[in-house]
Amino acid sequence: MRNDGGTTGLDFIRQIISDDVREGKNGGRVHTRWPPEPNGYIHVGHAKTLLLNYWIAQEFGGKFNLRFDDTNPAKEESEYVEAIMEDVRWLGVDWEDRLFFASDYYEQLYEWAEYLIKEGKAYVCDLSAEEISEYRGTAKRDGDAMITPPGKDSPYRDRSVEENLDLFRRMRAGEFPDGSRTLRAKIDMAHPNLNMRDPVMYRIVRATHHRTGDAWCIYPTYDWAHGQSDAIEGITHSLCTLEFENHRPLYDWFLDNLPIEQRPRQIELAPLALTHTVLSKRKLRRLVEEGHVAGWDDPRMPTIAGMRRRGYTPEAIHDFVRRVGVTKAEGMVEISLLEHCIRQDLNRRAERRMAVLDPLKVVITNYPEDKVEELTAINNPEDESAGMRKVPFSREIYIEREDFMEDPPPKFYRLAPGREIRLRYAYFITCTDVMKNPSGNVVELRCTYDPATRGGDAPDGRRVKATIHWVSAPHAIDGEVRLYGPLFIKENPDDVEPGGDFLDNLDPDSLVVLTGCKLEPSLKNAEAGERFQFERKGYFCVDPDTRPDRPVFNRTVTLRDTWAKIKGRIKG
RNA sequence: UAGGGCGUAGCCAAGCGGUAAGGCAGCGGCCUUUGGAGCCGUGAUCGGAGGUUCGAAUCCUCCCGCCCUAACCA
Numbered sequence: 322m323r324n325d326g327g328t329t330g331l332d333f334i335r336q337i338i339s340d341d342v343r344e345g346k347n348g349g350r351v352h353t354r355w356p357p358e359p360n361g362y363i364h365v366g367h368a369k370t371l372l373l374n375y376w377i378a379q380e381f382g383g384k385f386n387l388r389f390d391d392t393n394p395a396k397e398e399s400e401y402v403e404a405i406m407e408d409v410r411w412l413g414v415d416w417e418d419r420l421f422f423a424s425d426y427y428e429q430l431y432e433w434a435e436y437l438i439k440e441g442k443a444y445v446c447d448l449s450a451e452e453i454s455e456y457r458g459t460a461k462r463d464g465d466a467m468i469t470p471p472g473k474d475s476p477y478r479d480r481s482v483e484e485n486l487d488l489f490r491r492m493r494a495g496e497f498p499d500g501s502r503t504l505r506a507k508i509d510m511a512h513p514n515l516n517m518r519d520p521v522m523y524r525i526v527r528a529t530h531h532r533t534g535d536a537w538c539i540y541p542t543y544d545w546a547h548g549q550s551d552a553i554e555g556i557t558h559s560l561c562t563l564e565f566e567n568h569r570p571l572y573d574w575f576l577d578n579l580p581i582e583q584r585p586r587q588i589e590l591a592p593l594a595l596t597h598t599v600l601s602k603r604k605l606r607r608l609v610e611e612g613h614v615a616g617w618d619d620p621r622m623p624t625i626a627g628m629r630r631r632g633y634t635p636e637a638i639h640d641f642v643r644r645v646g647v648t649k650a651e652g653m654v655e656i657s658l659l660e661h662c663i664r665q666d667l668n669r670r671a672e673r674r675m676a677v678l679d680p681l682k683v684v685i686t687n688y689p690e691d692k693v694e695e696l697t698a699i700n701n702p703e704d705e706s707a708g709m710r711k712v713p714f715s716r717e718i719y720i721e722r723e724d725f726m727e728d729p730p731p732k733f734y735r736l737a738p739g740r741e742i743r744l745r746y747a748y749f750i751t752c753t754d755v756m757k758n759p760s761g762n763v764v765e766l767r768c769t770y771d772p773a774t775r776g777g778d779a780p781d782g783r784r785v786k787a788t789i790h791w792v793s794a795p796h797a798i799d800g801e802v803r804l805y806g807p808l809f810i811k812e813n814p815d816d817v818e819p820g821g822d823f824l825d826n827l828d829p830d831s832l833v834v835l836t837g838c839k840l841e842p843s844l845k846n847a848e849a850g851e852r853f854q855f856e857r858k859g860y861f862c863v864d865p866d867t868r869p870d871r872p873v874f875n876r877t878v879t880l881r882d883t884w885a886k887i888k889g890r891i892k893g
Numbered sequence: 894u895a896g897g898g899c900g901u902a903g904c905c906a907a908g909c910g911g912u913a914a915g916g917c918a919g920c921g922g923c924c925u926u927u928g929g930a931g932c933c934g935u936g937a938u939c940g941g942a943g944g945u946u947c948g949a950a951u952c953c954u955c956c957c958g959c960c961c962u963a964a965c966c967a
Binding site for chain 1: 895896904907918960964965
């Protein structure tokens with residue numbers, strides 16, 4: 322059993338599956354699938370069900386399929402197919418040669434539809450969408466209560482098999498206008514589950530499909546396509562989110578009433594919800610289309626593409642999904658857990674560098690004018706094999722503006738007038754003078770150094786309370802750093818005033834762009850996607866916008882910051 | 894309202910009738926050439942009320958709360 326987070330034992334889904342295997346269902350075979358609709362980019366919430374389906378197939382020695390659920394040509398595009406495949410691959414999920422599309426099964430689905438018609442279990446209905454809704458017995462207001470009346474049969478429900486067949490064939494042939502007729506399953510208009518009240522199987526839509534082009538003008542609905550697609554592929558366990566629970570009786574009904582041997586079992590689990598962000602394609606699309614973010618891969622987005630650009634690793638996302646667990650209880654996971662996962666991963670693997678984001682010039686007055694030393698720095702204290710590097714040191718350096726205070730409060734250990742601190746891997750320095758401009762802002766510090774402390778150790782054993790990072794001024798390269806915070810101010814963006822919407826909770830400061838940052842010279846040739854820890858500041862990832870003369874870094878996540886907490890308490 | 898679900902510490906989550914794992918967050922401390930990392934310590938009687946039982950978070954009954962569906966979206 323694990324004791325490093327996550328859960329112990331088997332979750333309820335793995336229990337069900339191992340029971341099925343033990344009982345010899347499906348010949349002991351396990352075969353899962355993940356069925357994205359190509360109408361947007363996938364996000365961490367999708368990663369949860371994707372990885373679960375994939376992991377389970379592996380754990381039980383089974384197979385995993387990637388299948389695009391492309392039954393609605395009006396919303397779907399091949400651009401999304403490509404993007405989703407890239408993201409799935411990046412997450413380390415291998416579907417081998419099993420890439421499928423629901424549209425691969427259109428012909429088979431059509432044949433099965435005729436089968437149901439011939440069995441007297443499906444009929445062509447001429448009711449409009451609104452009428453179907455009314456006949457279904459859609460909930461109505463009754464005073465302040467809601468009433469769900471029983472449905473009543475469509476007047477077209479008892480058409481003969483011959484007439485249904487003729488009409489359905491003519492629907493396919495394109496003889497009727499869009500929306501004028503549907504094919505419906507003949508189940509039970511009084512069923513307590515509304516999904517069973519003669520659900521629509523086909524609708525007439527003249528839209529060009531990203532794969533089948535204009536070959537069809539009737540398209541299967543999700544309910545009519547999903548279970549059968551699972552069956553065709555030999556899927557044994559169909560894991561999906563809770564909102565499909567109400568559809569399970571219908572999923573089973575279709576399979577029960579079709580000449581199909583394979584019996585996939587649908588099991589539903591709670592979808593992921595995360596604080597300070599939204600995980601719904603509809604909302605993410607609005608953020609993109611209304612320009613609140615730069616695109617689906619904006620590093621503030623919870624999309625896989627956005628997280629990749631931000632600097633997240635597949636491993637951290639795996640760890641997060643594993644820790645979140647699998648249950649049917651819908652909860653909201655705190656974003657701090659995700660941040661913990663990426664910090665833990667990057668702490669192990671990211672090389673350290675020094676970068677000054679908000680520079681303050683320091684002149685070391687007793688250091689020789691033209692002298693330059695190459696000091697040795699450790700690339701990663703967590704990984705000896707990462708080795709060492711040289712960092713130039715000279716008379717003029719930059720330090721972080723917030724590492725100096727002219728009038729420091731009690732718990733502030735960093736540089737202050739008359740105080741000695743350590744420059745990481747370099748020397749102890751003592752602040753002797755504070756230079757200000759006419760408006761009283763600190764523009765430069767004068768310090769002295771102790772030559773005996775080279776490398777950072779004092780031979781006399783004296784200690785300093787702080788170590789700060791720095792960059793040699795003449796050697797520094799300029800860079801741009803983009804700081805990201807949560808997109809939304811509230812934990813739950815949907816917590817809004819009556820009449821408002823989630824956009825009201827957008828944080829206008831979720832992106833802060835810093836230019837004129839001073840980076841140590843070894844960062845000069847960093848390539849897009851490379852990740853570093855900027856000592857004491859956080860983890861950063863080189864953005865694709867980087868140019869040779871202008872490196873751009875995205876802050877993935879800050880380091881845990883005890884001083885920030887103390888500072889917050891002091892301010893009250 | 895009907896039907897379907899869910900309810901264990903601030904958050905996630907084990908527990909499957911024998912007397913509440915773990916992780917995250919928080920707090921306190923140790924250590925530290927990152928106020929990083931690491932290490933140690935610290936919190937719940939299980940939505941509520943009854944009942945069954947020697948014994949219940951686990952079984953039964955009733956109640957309360959929250960979520961989903963009521964698209965020719967998925």
